[in-house]
Amino acid sequence: AQKITQTQPGMFVQEKEAVTLDCTYDTSDPSYGLFWYKQPSSGEMIFLIYQGSYDQQNATEGRYSLNFQKARKSANLVISASQLGDSAMYFCAMREGITQGGSEKLVFGKGTKLTVNP
Amino acid sequence: NAGVTQTPKFQVLKTGQSMTLQCAQDMNHEYMSWYRQDPGMGLRLIHYSVGAGITDQGEVPNGYNVSRSTTEDFPLRLLSAAPSQTSVYFCASTLISGGVPSPLHFGNGTRLTVT
Numbered sequence: 056a057q058k059i060t061q062t063q064p065g066m067f068v069q070e071k072e073a074v075t076l077d078c079t080y081d082t083s084d085p086s087y088g089l090f091w092y093k094q095p096s097s098g099e100m101i102f103l104i105y106q107g108s109y110d111q112q113n114a115t116e117g118r119y120s121l122n123f124q125k126a127r128k129s130a131n132l133v134i135s136a137s138q139l140g141d142s143a144m145y146f147c148a149m150r151e152g153i154t155q156g157g158s159e160k161l162v163f164g165k166g167t168k169l170t171v172n173p
Numbered sequence: 174n175a176g177v178t179q180t181p182k183f184q185v186l187k188t189g190q191s192m193t194l195q196c197a198q199d200m201n202h203e204y205m206s207w208y209r210q211d212p213g214m215g216l217r218l219i220h221y222s223v224g225a226g227i228t229d230q231g232e233v234p235n236g237y238n239v240s241r242s243t244t245e246d247f248p249l250r251l252l253s254a255a256p257s258q259t260s261v262y263f264c265a266s267t268l269i270s271g272g273v274p275s276p277l278h279f280g281n282g283t284r285l286t287v288t
Contacts, residue, residue, distance in 0.1 A: 059215075088274050100263065100279035107273065146215060153274055159204040159223070159267055160231065161277055165215040 058082065059147050059164035066169050068137045075122065076132040076167045078147030086153045089130040090161065091119070094144040103145075106130055107153060137171045144168050175199050179264050179280035186254040186287045194249040194283050196264030202278070203269040205247035209233065209260040210282075216263065222247055223269060254287045261285070 060079045068074035080089065091103040106114045106121045114121040122131040134141055145168075148161040180195045198205065206221035208231075218231030222241040236258055238250040247266075251258060261284050265277040 064213075090276060098261070098282050100265075100277075102276040102278075105274070105276060148216075150274055159269055159274065159277075160206070160218060160221060161216075161265075163208075163215040163217070165213060 057164075058162045059149055061145075061147055061164035061167050063167045064165075066167055068134075068169065068171055070139060070171055070173050071136055073133060073135045074137055074169065076134070076145050076147075076169065077129070078131055078164060079127070079129045080147075080149050081128065082149065082151055084151040087149055087151045088153050089121070089123070090148045090150070091121070091130075091132045092146045092148065092163075093141075094146065094166070095140075096143070100146075104132070134169075139171050139173060142169060142171045177264055177266055177278050177280035179262075179283050181283060182281070184283060184285050186251075186285065188254060188256060188287060190254050191250070191252050192254065194251075194262055194264075194285070196247045196249065196280060197245050198247075198264075198266045198278070199245065200266065200268075200278065201244060202266035203244070205241065205264065205266045206231070206277070207237070207239065207247070207249045208263045208265060209258075210263060211260050219249065219262075251285075254285075256287045259285060259287045 087108045089106045093101045104116045104119045120133045144166045146166045147164045177198045207219040208216040220239040222228045264280040
């Protein structure tokens, strides 16, 4: 079974609008963390935002926020006020065993390609 | 700040050839790893290391070898390249923490084509 599922292969959004990229995950570990990365067409992987399973509040970083619904095992990325430079691939990833100082291994989803239209 | 440096950026190999992808980091990160990225597959973990002298297999280790003789370097070796190893390879590193985890820092990738 896939640990990280991103069901939207591609998404389109108008410039200045908000967009939500979906991510669901599967784990029985109570201690885990969820990461979002951006990969522009130039190819580098850019860390955007992190949410821990025990965090009481949804994570926010500038225009990025995480809609974390633990019971539904979803960690959707919300980008507000989209910009042309937001056009990229977006990957959701999970690390398990956070509090035990467990593995640093990240498991990635297959990604969502976001296109921002002017 | 160099971060994670991968060389080469591009490589073309013939089937059966061997080569080593280099990865070096200057952030004193204990954890280093190699991923491959294929269209529609996301990133899949090949091998990882939690410190010098310690390596372990990830999700797709077949056809690849690694070693970790220093904290800084984590080379990936293809002993006999196959067309199925055509991919983009990323090296990534991070600190090992018992609390809030630090994110993986990625190199810029190596695009490998095996003909």
